[in-house]
Amino acid sequence: MKVWSVANQKGGVGKTTTVVTLAxxxxxxxxxxxxxxLDPHGSLTSYFRYDPDELEHSVFELFSEEVPDRNRLKSLLLSTSHERISLLPASTALATLERRAVGKEGMGLRVARALRRLDGEFDQVLIDSPPVLGVLMVNALAACERLLVPVQTEYLALKGLERMVRSIAMINRARKRRLEYSLVPTFxxxxTQASVNCLRELHRQYPEQMADxxxxxxxxxxNASVQGVVPSALDPSSRGVAAYAKLLRTLMAQQGRSEA
Structure with missing residues (x-):
């Protein structure tokens, strides 16, 4: 079971779109x-027509006194509009987690431990993280083998990326194995000259990390989000889906080489 996380410390850059399209x-x-x-705002949960304000059980239970066992974890999963995609949803209770986590050891590894208990149930896991460096993003980064960082091609997103790159460097100092990441230009x-200039600057500053x-x-x-379906189910030939399909081919090839 392979785990990829999608994260950026700036909101509105296409994290949830990246997750649902690749999924x-x-x-x-x-x-x-x-x-x-893992986002308290629950955009991914809302995408598949669940209300984070109304859910009684959610990913929040991973942060209780003990990580739930395999059967309990499976009971937290929800179906989606695609029969092969399951959702571990967010609830608004996640917004209280930073305060609750103060002084507790091992809180940054709860998601990784939970996913290990689900090994064999899934081939691929995609984690949508919040746009802030805290215990939830730390969990997303600690649990994954590959990080995708969507970057909106505009000036403010480029400035915000600097914070994310510093956070990755900090996480890498704490990890036993280096976290590889790819920057994915979005929007x-x-x-527009703004998009063109931003893309050029991304390639200049981060040539090794840029996705192709x-x-x-x-x-x-x-349109897909309005209907609650994955974009490839709505229009598999759209320009956006084609771009993510190319990204996925690259990621799978890289994954294959790393396993060789």
Whole structure:
């Protein structure tokens, strides 16, 4: 079971879109996929038509006194619009976690431990993390083998990326194995000088980390979210889906080489 996390310390850069689009493509290829919502805002949970304000059970239970056992974890999973995608949802109770976690040991590894107990149930896990460095993002980074950092192609997102890169460096100092990450340019509009200049600057500053793909502005993403379906189910030939399909091929090839 492979675990990828999607994170950035700036909101509105396409994290949830990245998770649901890659999940849909993986599921469409026959993989069993788990998506995990670690954002108190619950965008991923809401995408699949669950209300984070109303859920009685959620990922929050991973942070109780003991990590739930395998059967309890499976009971927390919800179905989605795709039969091969399961959701471990968020609830608004996550917003209280930072305060509750103060002084408690091992809180940064709860998600990693829970996922190990689900090994064999899924082929791929995708984690959607909150746009702030705290115990939830630390859990997302600690649990994954590959990190994807969506970066909106505009100036403010570029400045915010600097904070995220510093956070990754800090996490790498604490990890036994280096966390590899890829920057994924999103909301790209080649008609605007701002997008063009930002993409050029990303390649200049982070040549080794740049994914070989640019995700364009695509209204099909919004249409898919309105219907609560993965974008590839709505329009598999859309420009946005094609970009993520190219990204997925690259990621799977890299994963294959690392296992060789």
């Amino acid at each position: 849909g493509l993986l599921a469409g290829a026959g993989h069993r996929v788990l998506v995990v919502d 790209y509009d080649r008609r 793909v640019v995700v364009p502005v695509d209204t099909k993403f919004r």
